[in-house]
Amino acid sequence: MEIFGSLVGGLGQLGDPWLWSYVLIGTLVGVIGGAMPGMGTTLLYGMFLPFTFVMEPHHAVAFLLSISVGVGFGNSIPAILLGIPGTPSAVLTVIDGHTLHKQGKSGLALGASFISALSGQTVSILFFVVLIVPLMDMAYKFLYPELFALYLLGILAIVSLTGDNMLKGLMAAGFGFAIAMIGLDPVNLTTRFTFDQRILRSGVNLTAVLIGLLAVSEIFRSFRQSFNWSVPDGADLGDQKFPTRSEIRGMVPAAMTGTVVGTFVGAIPGAGATPAALISYQAAQLLSRTPEQFGKGSVEGIAANEAAQNASNSGELIPTLGLGVPGSSSMVLLLSALTVQGFVPGPLMVSKSPDLLYAAIAGMLAATVILAATGWFMSSVMLRAVSINRSAVLILSLATVILGVFSLNTRIIDVAVMLIAGGIGYLMLRYGYSTAAAALACVLGGEVERSLRLGLNLSNGDPLTFVSRPITATILLVTVAILAFGVYRHRQMKRKMRASDNLDSAKAMRSARAVTGSEAE
Amino acid sequence: MDSRRDLLISVAVACLGLAILVMTGSIRTGIARDVIGPRAFPYAIGALLFVGGLVLSARRLRRMNAEGLFLVPEEGTDDNPDHPASAGRFLFIMVISAVYASVLMPLGYLIATPPFVALAFIAMGERRWLYTAAVPLVWTLSTYLLFSQLLNVRIPVGPLAPIFRELGLIIN
Numbered sequence: 001m002e003i004f005g006s007l008v009g010g011l012g013q014l015g016d017p018w019l020w021s022y023v024l025i026g027t028l029v030g031v032i033g034g035a036m037p038g039m040g041t042t043l044l045y046g047m048f049l050p051f052t053f054v055m056e057p058h059h060a061v062a063f064l065l066s067i068s069v070g071v072g073f074g075n076s077i078p079a080i081l082l083g084i085p086g087t088p089s090a091v092l093t094v095i096d097g098h099t100l101h102k103q104g105k106s107g108l109a110l111g112a113s114f115i116s117a118l119s120g121q122t123v124s125i126l127f128f129v130v131l132i133v134p135l136m137d138m139a140y141k142f143l144y145p146e147l148f149a150l151y152l153l154g155i156l157a158i159v160s161l162t163g164d165n166m167l168k169g170l171m172a173a174g175f176g177f178a179i180a181m182i183g184l185d186p187v188n189l190t191t192r193f194t195f196d197q198r199i200l201r202s203g204v205n206l207t208a209v210l211i212g213l214l215a216v217s218e219i220f221r222s223f224r225q226s227f228n229w230s231v232p233d234g235a236d237l238g239d240q241k242f243p244t245r246s247e248i249r250g251m252v253p254a255a256m257t258g259t260v261v262g263t264f265v266g267a268i269p270g271a272g273a274t275p276a277a278l279i280s281y282q283a284a285q286l287l288s289r290t291p292e293q294f295g296k297g298s299v300e301g302i303a304a305n306e307a308a309q310n311a312s313n314s315g316e317l318i319p320t321l322g323l324g325v326p327g328s329s330s331m332v333l334l335l336s337a338l339t340v341q342g343f344v345p346g347p348l349m350v351s352k353s354p355d356l357l358y359a360a361i362a363g364m365l366a367a368t369v370i371l372a373a374t375g376w377f378m379s380s381v382m383l384r385a386v387s388i389n390r391s392a393v394l395i396l397s398l399a400t401v402i403l404g405v406f407s408l409n410t411r412i413i414d415v416a417v418m419l420i421a422g423g424i425g426y427l428m429l430r431y432g433y434s435t436a437a438a439a440l441a442c443v444l445g446g447e448v449e450r451s452l453r454l455g456l457n458l459s460n461g462d463p464l465t466f467v468s469r470p471i472t473a474t475i476l477l478v479t480v481a482i483l484a485f486g487v488y489r490h491r492q493m494k495r496k497m498r499a500s501d502n503l504d505s506a507k508a509m510r511s512a513r514a515v516t517g518s519e520a521e
Numbered sequence: 522m523d524s525r526r527d528l529l530i531s532v533a534v535a536c537l538g539l540a541i542l543v544m545t546g547s548i549r550t551g552i553a554r555d556v557i558g559p560r561a562f563p564y565a566i567g568a569l570l571f572v573g574g575l576v577l578s579a580r581r582l583r584r585m586n587a588e589g590l591f592l593v594p595e596e597g598t599d600d601n602p603d604h605p606a607s608a609g610r611f612l613f614i615m616v617i618s619a620v621y622a623s624v625l626m627p628l629g630y631l632i633a634t635p636p637f638v639a640l641a642f643i644a645m646g647e648r649r650w651l652y653t654a655a656v657p658l659v660w661t662l663s664t665y666l667l668f669s670q671l672l673n674v675r676i677p678v679g680p681l682a683p684i685f686r687e688l689g690l691i692i693n
Contacts, residue, residue: 054672054673061627066580076564127617165596165598167573167576167577168577168596170569170573171534171569171570171573171574171577174538174566174569174570174573175534175537175570177562177566178537178541178566178570181562181563181566185548185551185559187551187553187559188550188551188552188553188555188558189551190547190548190549190550190551190559191549192548192559192563193541193544193563216666220611220614220615221598221611221645223610223611223614224600224606224607224608224610224611225601225604225605225606225607226604226607226645226646227602227603227604229602278646283614369575391642391645391647392656394645395638395641395642395645396656396660398614398618398641399637399638399660399664400664401628402618402622403664403668403676406625407668407672407674407676410674410675410677412622412623412625412626415622415625416619416622419615419618419619419622422615423615426611427530428597429597430522430597430598431522431527431530431596431597432595432596432597433530433597444646449562449656452557452562453555453556453557453561453562456556456557457554457556458556459627460556461556461557496667
C-alpha cells in the first residue's frame with residue numbers, strides 16, 4: 001500500500017455525509033466530555049461504544065476517533081480558565097494557561113491551545129500515514145513467532161509504563177489472561193474453566209469485561225465522593241482576543257516539537273497522552289529561547305503540551321491499527337468495537353480492510369475541520385460544562401453503559417459480567433493494579449497463547465524459533481529494553497519521592513489523577 | 522491506603538492463582554497434535570498469580586511489621602483531597618446496580634430504571650425531590666425511545682408488553 005494512496009483513500013471518505021454527521025456528534029461529545037473533569041476519552045468510549053455496534057465499521061472508527069480529538073482540545077478549557085485539568089494530560093496546561101488567564105491573557109492562552117491542538121492533530125495525521133503504511137507492508141512477514149513476540153511486547157509495555165508497582169501490573173495482566181482463558185482452548189477447542197456452564201463455552205463477553213474494567217471501575221471510584229465542580233462567582237473569561245500573527249509565529253516551533261514527540265511517544269504501547277505531553281513540554285523548554293518563562297505563563301509551553309496531546313491520538317493508532325496491539329485503554333475499547341464488528345485484531349487487520357485506515361484518517365481530519373470551525377466559539381461556552389451536576393453525569397453514565405451493554409446481545413448476564421468487572425476494576429484502581437494491563441491481556445490473551453502454541457507446533461517444539469528469527473529477536477529485545485526502562489523508572493520515582501517532599505512530576509501526576517481519575521486519558 | 526486491605530487483595534490474587542493451578546489439572550487434552558497442550562498456559566498464569574500474590578503479601582507484611590503502620594502512601598488512585606470520600610456510597614450504588622440488573626427483565630426497562638436512577642441520586646446526596654423524580658423519568662423515556670425506536674434494540678418492557686404490543690410499539 002502506498003502512502004499517497006492511503007491519504008487519497010482517507011480524503012475519499014470525506015465525501016460521505018454520514019461520516020460527517022457521526023464525526024460532528026463525536027467531536028462535540030469529546031469537547032464537552034473533555035471539559036468535564038474526570039470524563040476522559042476512555043470513559044467516553046465506554047459510554048458510547050454500544051452505539052457504534054449499529055454503525056458501519058468505518059463510521060464507528062471515525063466516530064470514536066473524533067471523540068479523542070474533541071477531548072484533546074476540550075480538556076484545556078477548564079485547565080486554562082479555572083485551573084482544573086479536564087484530564088491528567090492537561091495538568092501542564094494549568095500551570096502556564098491558568099497563569100496567563102490570571103494575567104488577563106485568556107485569549108492568548110485559549111488561542112495557543114486551539115491553534116496547537118489543530119496543527120498537532122493535522123500534522124500528526126501525516127506522520128501517522130507515513131509510519132503505518134510500512135508497518136502494514138511488513139504485516140505479511142509476521143508468522144506465529146513474530147505475532148507472539150509482538151503481543152508480548154504490547155502487554156509488557158503497558159505493564160512497564162503504567163502504574164507505580166510493576167509486580168502489581170504483572171498481576172493485573174495475569175488476571176486479564178485468566179479471563180481470556182475461560183471458554184474454548186484456542187488450538188484444541190477443549191473447554192477450560194467453564195464449570196460445565198453452557199453459557200461460558202464461548203467465553204465471557206469481552207466487551208462487557210472491558211467496559212467494566214475501564215469505564216465502570218472509574219465511575220464506581222468517582223461515586224466515593226459527592227461534590228460538584230463549580231465556576232467561582234465572578235469568574236470572568238478574561239479577554240477573548242485571538243492571538244496575533246506574530247504571537248502565532250512564536251508558538252510554531254514548540255507546537256511542531258509537541259507534534260513530533262506526541263506522535264512517537266503516543267505510538268509506544270502504554271505511554272499515551274500524559275507522558276507525551278510531559279516529554280514534549282520538557283523538549284520545548286530545552287529548545288526555547290525563553291526557557292525561564294515555562295511554568296510562569298509560557299505560550300510555548302501550552303503549544304507544546306496541546307500539540308502533543310492531540311498528536312498522541314494519531315500515535316496511539318499506529319500500533320493499534322498497524323499491528324493490532326492497542327497502545328492505550330481507549331485503543332483497547334476501539335479494538336473491542338472492531339472485534340464486535342467481526343474484525344480479528346492483528347497485523348493483517350488493516351491490510352485486509354484498508355477502509356479502516358481510510359476511516360481513521362477521514363475521522364481525524366473531519367474532526368479537525370469541525371474543531372477549527374467551532375472550537376474557538378466553544379471555548380467560552382464549554383466553561384459551563386464544568387458546572388454540570390457531577391452526580392447526574394456519573395449516574396446517567398452508569399445507566400447508559402448498563403443499557404448499552406445489555407443491548408449488545410439483550411442478555412442480563414453481560415450486565416452482570418460488566419458490573420463484576422467494574423467492581424474488580426474499582427479495587428484495582430484503588431490499590432494500584434493497572435486496569436489497562438488487565439484489559440489488554442483480556443483482548444490479546446487468546447492470541448498470545450494461540451501464536452505461542454501454533455509457533456511451537458510448526459517448529460516441532462523448538463523454542464529457539466522464538467528468538468532466532470530477526471523480527472522476533474528485535475521485538476523481544478525492545479520488550480526487554482522497555483521492561484528495563486520500567487524497572488529503572490520505578491526505582492528512580494521511588495528514590496525521588498523518598499528524597500524530596502517537593503512537588504515533583506510524579507506527585508503532580510498523582511494529584512492530577514486524584515482530580516481527574518486515573519484512566520481518564 | 523489501608524495496608525491491611527492491600528494485603529487482603531494480594532492474598533486474593535495468590536488464592537486465584539492457586540485455584541487456577543488446581544483446576545488446570547482437570548482440563549482435558551485434545552486429540553490434535555499440540556506440543557505444550559491446553560494446560561501449559563493456565564499452569565503458567567496460575568503460577569504467576571500464585572507466586573506474585575505471595576510475594577506482594579510478604580512484602581506488605583514485612584513493611585507492616587517494620588513500620589507498624591496501617592496507613593501507607595497510595596499506590597492506586599487517590600480521592601480528591603478537598604472532599605470527603607465514602608466507600609459505603611460506592612457499595613450502595615453497586616448493590617442497587619446489581620438489583621437493577623436482576624429485575625430489568627421481569628419488571629422491564631421503563632419500570633425498573635426510574636427507581637434505580639432516583640435511588641442513586643439520593644445516595645449521592647441529591648435532596649431536590651422534583652429533580653430527583655423528573656430526571657430519571659425523562660432519562661428513562663428518552664433512552665427507551667432512542668434505543669428501541671432509533672437503534673432497533675429490543676428493550677424488555679416486562680408487564681407492559683401486552684399494552685405495547687397492542688399499540689404496535691413492539692412486534693412480538
